[in-house]
Amino acid sequence: MLFNTSSNSRDNRYGKYNKFAWILGEPEIGDKVWIGAFTLIDALHNKLTIGRGTDISSGAQILTHSTVRRAISERRYGEVESAPTEIGEFCFIGTHATILMGAKIGHHSVIAAGAVVPQFMKIPPHSLVAGVPAKITGSSKKLLKEVENESISITIPALNEEKNVEKVVGEATEAVSKLTKDFEILLVDDGSTDATGKIIDALAGKNKKHTRVIHHKRNKGFTGAMKSCLYNAKKHLVFLAPSDGQFNFTQLKSFVDAIRGYDMAIGYKEKHKEGPVRLLGSWAIYSLYKTLFNIPIKEISTVFMWRRRVIESIKIESEDRGAMFLYEFFFKALGKKYKYVEVPISWRSRRAGKAKGRGLKNIIKTLEGMIRLWWKVKLNKSG
DSSP states (O other), rough: EETTTTTOOSOTTTTTSSSTTEEOOOOETTTOOOOOOOOOEESSSSSEEOOTTTEEEEEEEEEEOHHHHHTTTTTOOOOEEEEEEEEOTTTTOOOOEOOOOOOOEOOOEOOTTTOOOOTEEEEEEEEEEEETTTTTEEEEEGGGSSSSSOOEEEEEESOTTTTTHHHHHHHHHEEEEEOOOSSSEEEEEEEEEEHHHHHHHHHHHHHHHTTTEESSOOOHHHHHHHHHTTTTTOOOEEEOOSSSSSSGGGGGGHHHHHHHOEEEEEEEESOOOSSSSHHHHHHHHHHHHHHHHHOOOOOOSSOOEEEEHHTOOOOOSSSSEEESSSHHHHHHHHTOOEEEEEEEEEOOOOSSSSSOOOSHHHHHHHHHHHHHHHHHHHHHHHO
């Protein structure tokens, strides 16, 4: 048994929930579940499963047992009855609602405040449930009428990638079209001096419905390219990937799945393919970043997914020619308490062309920008 108010609790695994909640036994609780004060989570007698992203309001009781028969039989029936109880993903349990043993609540369902869900009741996904005893009164989908539908922008910045960009765009289009019909491919030519601009114009001409192009007359640098990509995206989910062919777009689905219940999905490489100089530069920059800003993210690579509202809420002040965009962005996003999940990705060797962004000049410029950002943050805190 675990009572979160006890400082002498033998097991503090549930300390992330409200300290005035009672959590009994060993419930299976998914990621990003919110549990309010004076809630009873009873897994002491049988299995209790609570899916990820579920909110459980204050005073709710979720039970896996009953002593009714034992009590009214004057203990002629001597056992505590029990049955497994299950709450699906992304449900909402209202204040003082009671879920009796054996109930199974489908994902994305809403249990109204004060409702009592009877023993062994099976509730389909997306249900609205209210009353004593509880009954299905409608669909939770009607609560989403004014919520933006999920759609995807694939944003790809390109600088002198004439040998890679066409294949990358083809892979991206194929991958995203398997996930949704509501998508766009946004290509940003950052002042290329080769045929990159002409190639992406031709690609957009062949698929005008789903492909847009932005041209920079001159190279704006990493931050400038990122701004054009992300702040011009129109869909709900905004995905950033490189144009060099090192990211395999078959992994796009992993980001779409992972971001459910989160604001950002951040890719990190399981194995690095870069040479020693590039790896050393990345290590130096990110080590300084973690030290100065106490950022727990495993890696700042170039593969991410955000919700557009997150992007729109953050103003980037770093100069376009620097490489500080992502470092400043994630620092400010975490400062706003946006929730993130990290996604492991595989990384291919570069097929053609030259790597950009980790030359000595760029490394020094990034380190200088990071120190300026840190100093600005320090001054703001002291002021």
